[in-house]
Amino acid sequence: MSIKSGLLAALIKNQGNYVSGEALSKKLFCSRNAVWKAVKSLKDSGFEIESSTKRGYRLISAPDALSVDTVKSFLDGFGEALEIQVLDTVTSTNDYAKELAAKGAKEGTVIIAQSQTGGKGRLSRSFYSPDKTGVYLSILLRPNIPLSECLMITSSAAVAVAQAIEAVSDKKALIKWVNDIFVDGKKVCGILTEASTDIEVGGLSYAVVGIGVNVTEPDGGFPDDLKDIVGALFKSGEKASRAQLVSEIIKRFFPLYRNLSARAFLKEYTDRSMLLGKSVRVINGDISARATALEIDRDCRLKVRFESGEEKWLSSGELSVKL
Numbered sequence: 001m002s003i004k005s006g007l008l009a010a011l012i013k014n015q016g017n018y019v020s021g022e023a024l025s026k027k028l029f030c031s032r033n034a035v036w037k038a039v040k041s042l043k044d045s046g047f048e049i050e051s052s053t054k055r056g057y058r059l060i061s062a063p064d065a066l067s068v069d070t071v072k073s074f075l076d077g078f079g080e081a082l083e084i085q086v087l088d089t090v091t092s093t094n095d096y097a098k099e100l101a102a103k104g105a106k107e108g109t110v111i112i113a114q115s116q117t118g119g120k121g122r123l124s125r126s127f128y129s130p131d132k133t134g135v136y137l138s139i140l141l142r143p144n145i146p147l148s149e150c151l152m153i154t155s156s157a158a159v160a161v162a163q164a165i166e167a168v169s170d171k172k173a174l175i176k177w178v179n180d181i182f183v184d185g186k187k188v189c190g191i192l193t194e195a196s197t198d199i200e201v202g203g204l205s206y207a208v209v210g211i212g213v214n215v216t217e218p219d220g221g222f223p224d225d226l227k228d229i230v231g232a233l234f235k236s237g238e239k240a241s242r243a244q245l246v247s248e249i250i251k252r253f254f255p256l257y258r259n260l261s262a263r264a265f266l267k268e269y270t271d272r273s274m275l276l277g278k279s280v281r282v283i284n285g286d287i288s289a290r291a292t293a294l295e296i297d298r299d300c301r302l303k304v305r306f307e308s309g310e311e312k313w314l315s316s317g318e319l320s321v322k323l
């Protein structure tokens with residue numbers, strides 16, 4: 001994490017309380033002067049920060065402007081070759097990225113939207129995507145892997161998002177097999193990877209990994225049909241920076257993606273699992289059966305033991321697993 005991003009994370013985690021310059025310099029492994037420079041840089045980006053010689057720094061307001069410039073300012077030189085676009089509104093960032101892919105857009109094209117009118121989830125579900133309270137992000141990839149490996153893209157993105165959430169907030173992020181991130185018992189993020197195959201080459205022509213994170217609760221809360229299941233990282237009115245979250249996700253995702261075959265994400269994916277060792281419901285269409293979640297293998301299949309004693313490896317496919 002850059003000093004600027006680390007500083008903002010520390011101020012956000014303290015939500016308006018003072019943090020001393022000394023504590024910050026210890027936490028960020030840098031000099032007090034470097035802290036001061038990072039404060040100045042945040043102020044230049046529109047963050048309102050109060051300084052007191054005795055008490056340190058506190059965040060008064062965060063602009064939460066999600067733009068190419070703000071994302072790049074937190075990327076701090078990482079991924080110079082990324083082609084980032086921020087759209088006001090779009091049907092689905094995944095669909096938009098797929099259109100660009102069909103026109104030849106390159107790996108590393110990143111589409112971010114302030115809102116989506118037709119956000120999509122797994123199993124033909126929709127993803128609620130209200131204006132400016134979430135991060136709706138799709139990354140176009142052109143990996144040289146078989147279709148069967150695409151799930152690893154989802155899993156590595158899940159680890160990247162969980163790490164990024166913990167870097168920018170004081171929340172603990174757990175992964176619910178196969179593509180959901182939970183915080184405080186509620187789903188705060190879903191990931192949908194879609195791919196297109198090239199029959200002639202016999203591999204993938206592209207993959208689009210779509211990530212939706214509920215950053216701040218929408219004013220008035222989530223709709224009735226979602227409010228018991230879905231949550232956000234920050235309460236309405238709390239200070240947050242979606243640009244910082246996007247950049248922390250990107251910085252963590254690409255190194256894991258580049259090491260897919262080495263399964264660089266796998267240990268953490270398993271360690272963060274909220275299902276392992278738990279009693280779950282395995283749902284396939286209209287059929288639901290109770291089982292115990294036992295382990296996750298290197299292809300991200302989930303082994304379960306049904307009440308009958310039968311053990312089975314589940315692949316994500318059309319299945320869903322609930323606690």
Ligand code: BTN
Pocket residue numbers: 091092093094095116118119120121122123125127135136137138179189190191192209210211212213
């Ligand atoms: C799920 O919950 O099953 C996955 C949700 C994925 C939502 C993200 S938001 C950005 C991208 N665009 C979409 O239409 N979907 C993904």
